[in-house]
Amino acid sequence: MNETLTGAQITVRLLERQGIRTVAGIPGGAILPIYDALGQSTAIRHVLARHEQGAGFMAQGMARATGETAVCLASSGPGATNLLTAIADAKLDSIPLVAITGQVPQAMIGTDAFQEVDTYGLSIPITKHNFLVSSAEELLEVIPRAFAIAASGRPGPVLVDIPKDVQTQAIEIAGWPEPGKAAPTPAAEPASIAAAAAMIDAAERPILYLGGGVVHSGAAPLAVDLAEKAGLPTVMTLMALGAMPVDHPLSLGMLGMHGARHTNLALDECDLLIAVGARFDDRATGKVAAFCPQAKIIHIDIDPAELDKIKAAHVGIVADVGQALAELLPAVATRARPAWTARIAALQAAFPPALPGCDDPRSHFGLIRAVAACLDRDAVVATDVGQHQMWVAQAYPLRRPRQWLTSGGLGTMGFGVPAAIGAALAEPDRTVVCFTGDGSILMNIQELATAAEESVNLKIVLMDNASLGLVHQQQTLFYGERLFASQFRRTPDFVAVARGFGISAVDLDQAANPCAALIDAISRPGPCLIHASIDVEQKVYPMVPPGAANRDMIGA
Amino acid sequence: MNASLPAENQRLSRAVLRIDVTDHAGVMSHVVGLFSRRACNVEAILCLPAGDGRHSRIWLQVEDNPRLPAMIRQVEKLIDVQSVARCDAGIFERLSGLAAG
Numbered sequence: 001m002n003e004t005l006t007g008a009q010i011t012v013r014l015l016e017r018q019g020i021r022t023v024a025g026i027p028g029g030a031i032l033p034i035y036d037a038l039g040q041s042t043a044i045r046h047v048l049a050r051h052e053q054g055a056g057f058m059a060q061g062m063a064r065a066t067g068e069t070a071v072c073l074a075s076s077g078p079g080a081t082n083l084l085t086a087i088a089d090a091k092l093d094s095i096p097l098v099a100i101t102g103q104v105p106q107a108m109i110g111t112d113a114f115q116e117v118d119t120y121g122l123s124i125p126i127t128k129h130n131f132l133v134s135s136a137e138e139l140l141e142v143i144p145r146a147f148a149i150a151a152s153g154r155p156g157p158v159l160v161d162i163p164k165d166v167q168t169q170a171i172e173i174a175g176w177p178e179p180g181k182a183a184p185t186p187a188a189e190p191a192s193i194a195a196a197a198a199m200i201d202a203a204e205r206p207i208l209y210l211g212g213g214v215v216h217s218g219a220a221p222l223a224v225d226l227a228e229k230a231g232l233p234t235v236m237t238l239m240a241l242g243a244m245p246v247d248h249p250l251s252l253g254m255l256g257m258h259g260a261r262h263t264n265l266a267l268d269e270c271d272l273l274i275a276v277g278a279r280f281d282d283r284a285t286g287k288v289a290a291f292c293p294q295a296k297i298i299h300i301d302i303d304p305a306e307l308d309k310i311k312a313a314h315v316g317i318v319a320d321v322g323q324a325l326a327e328l329l330p331a332v333a334t335r336a337r338p339a340w341t342a343r344i345a346a347l348q349a350a351f352p353p354a355l356p357g358c359d360d361p362r363s364h365f366g367l368i369r370a371v372a373a374c375l376d377r378d379a380v381v382a383t384d385v386g387q388h389q390m391w392v393a394q395a396y397p398l399r400r401p402r403q404w405l406t407s408g409g410l411g412t413m414g415f416g417v418p419a420a421i422g423a424a425l426a427e428p429d430r431t432v433v434c435f436t437g438d439g440s441i442l443m444n445i446q447e448l449a450t451a452a453e454e455s456v457n458l459k460i461v462l463m464d465n466a467s468l469g470l471v472h473q474q475q476t477l478f479y480g481e482r483l484f485a486s487q488f489r490r491t492p493d494f495v496a497v498a499r500g501f502g503i504s505a506v507d508l509d510q511a512a513n514p515c516a517a518l519i520d521a522i523s524r525p526g527p528c529l530i531h532a533s534i535d536v537e538q539k540v541y542p543m544v545p546p547g548a549a550n551r552d553m554i555g556a
Numbered sequence: 557m558n559a560s561l562p563a564e565n566q567r568l569s570r571a572v573l574r575i576d577v578t579d580h581a582g583v584m585s586h587v588v589g590l591f592s593r594r595a596c597n598v599e600a601i602l603c604l605p606a607g608d609g610r611h612s613r614i615w616l617q618v619e620d621n622p623r624l625p626a627m628i629r630q631v632e633k634l635i636d637v638q639s640v641a642r643c644d645a646g647i648f649e650r651l652s653g654l655a656a657g
């Protein structure tokens with residue numbers, strides 16, 4: 001029997017059929033029909049954010065923690081513009097997102113109507129694709145397609161802008177389209193796999209270089225298998241942390257700007273670099289001409305535009321990295337590489353990773369280690385952006401893909417708290433910890449209200465140096481110590497602020513036994529803010545100065 | 557920039573791309589914007605309906621520079637783009653009289 005439904009009801013029904021169970025957003029005039037329909041849905045839980053950017057990052061947190069496409073909603077005009085940063089962030093980190101925005105009625109588009117903004121035009125450069133829907137009928141095609149595009153190939157955000165008259169238009173529905181899902185990926189060329197295997201077998205000093213694509217394609221176990229079989233020391237980008245457990249004997253940890261010195265020096269000596277789901281980002285490579293100068297390159301990526309973009313590959317393979325690794329694995333020889341392993345051990349001994357103070361919970365590294373000691377590999381670790389982010393990347397023992405949520409490509413302050421809330425909503429059985437800074441937390445502090453309302457199991461560790469620490473560091477090192485606009489002359493009482501939002505808070509500065517206070521705070525369910533002062537003079541070291549080669553690191 | 561001298565004009569090399577797309581309101585801004593956002597000047601544009609009317613063919617004349625192949629790969633990734641090919645400049649040479657008038 002045919003049903004007559006409005007565009008709004010169709011939209012909600014299509015979301016339900018996609019398997020969406022939680023969405024985050026904020027209503028407003030131009031999206032009220034959809035909210036009215038959403039209110040009738042028993043399948044979908046709506047989480048009311050306090051700022052649309054928060055809603056966007058909550059959806060990102062859900063998507064990053066689970067790998068499934070997540071949904072955020074906003075009204076037209078300021079609602080849509082507030083979403084943009086979270087969408088751009090998802091684009092740069094290849095996170096599958098469907099953002100649904102209300103738009104003024106079609107008859108009013110282009111008239112500078114109240115809360116009209118060209119959401120379609122604004123979102124072109126920051127989405128994988130976008131739609132302006134012109135009829136209720138079209139929704140039946142556009143919504144499943146939006147999900148298919150978001151999840152297919154290299155994932156990314158898709159925006160669907162729906163004018164209000166399309167939401168209220170009623171049509172008869174004869175049947176429903178299949179939910180949109182990821183399209184099958186093209187298989188790697190057998191000849192390229194064979195060529196890559198031969199290069200791996202012939203290499204004396206190979207390194208496996210894992211990027212976020214390994215996490216996105218669910219290929220982390222295969223990457224570890226390949227490393228073990230072919231004896232490949234392995235580096236990870238910021239986005240790939242957790243793909244190989246840090247304490248795996250073949251793990252060299254993070255490469256690049258704030259990687260360990262021995263890691264970057266090993267790359268300097270390698271004769272083969274096997275890049276998997278990585279894009280040779282400048283924070284990873286340093287000065288490109290000096291990156292792995294002696295190495296041949298195998299580059300495996302789902303996105304053909306990534307091959308030869310920064311570095312020409314000797315063998316380029318366009319394929320889902322999981323499929324390619326599965327084909328590569330039986331093709332490579334089992335090999336131990338005693339000389340190379342010994343050389344790497346020597347580099348590690350000569351330049352041991354320096355985590356000063358890691359036994360003192362009142363120091364930055366010690367705090368991170370003390371938090372980690374309260375948790376296991378099931379925990380989710382989110383960060384904001386700044387020194388604290390890099391310290392956590394260096395010191396937290398990440399052991400599981402999708403354990404680590406951080407804004408890599410866009411480096412967006414304000415990412416941490418809402419993304420962590422999203423992860424906690426999507427995976428309520430896990431403890432989620434968010435390391436944030438006193439600058440970053442203020443960029444989405446309003447979401448503490450959402451955390452309280454939803455009672456998410458979220459522990460926010462606020463590393464408070466009363467400054468924009470990473471800026472302070474850059475000015476100290478590269479701008480003649482001329483500190484300007486990087487120190488706060490007045491800082492909030494964050495413990496009181498958190499309590500004011502209705503979440504419990506503890507100040508480690510005041511605790512006689514900070515470790516005991518941490519264990520107590522982390523083991524209690526529900527949201528909690530843990531405040532700790534950090535010495536503003538601490539730097540993120542070692543560091544590749546801007547424009548320098550990775551071998552020329554400074555500090556520690 | 558001021559109109560360049562004829563001699564200078566000769567030296568700048570150009571590429572003409574033929575791009576087949578699905579036709580809808582946003583497709584031109586997706587395609588053209590991809591070049592302009594990368595600071596690549598689009599010097600000539602032609603767009604005509606093709607085949608069944610649900611498709612269009614776009615010709616673009618752009619500056620040929622070492623970054624062009626990377627830009628073409630990005631254009632190929634656009635959801636509404638079916639194919640991109642380099643072609644000769646004949647189409648715009650035949651039209652050049654229009655601008656003179």
Ligand SMILES: Cc1ncc(C[n+]2csc(CCOP(=O)(O)OP(=O)(O)O)c2C)c(N)n1
Nearest residue numbers: 386387388411413437438439440468469470
């Ligand atoms: C939205 C946004 N604005 C500005 C920046 C530039 N920026 C990078 S790190 C940083 C300071 C971060 O301060 P805080 O959150 O306190 O972290 P800390 O470095 O002190 O650990 C700034 C301003 C940014 N990354 N994101």
Ligand SMILES: [Mg+2]
Nearest residue numbers: 437438467469
């Ligand atoms: Mg700070």
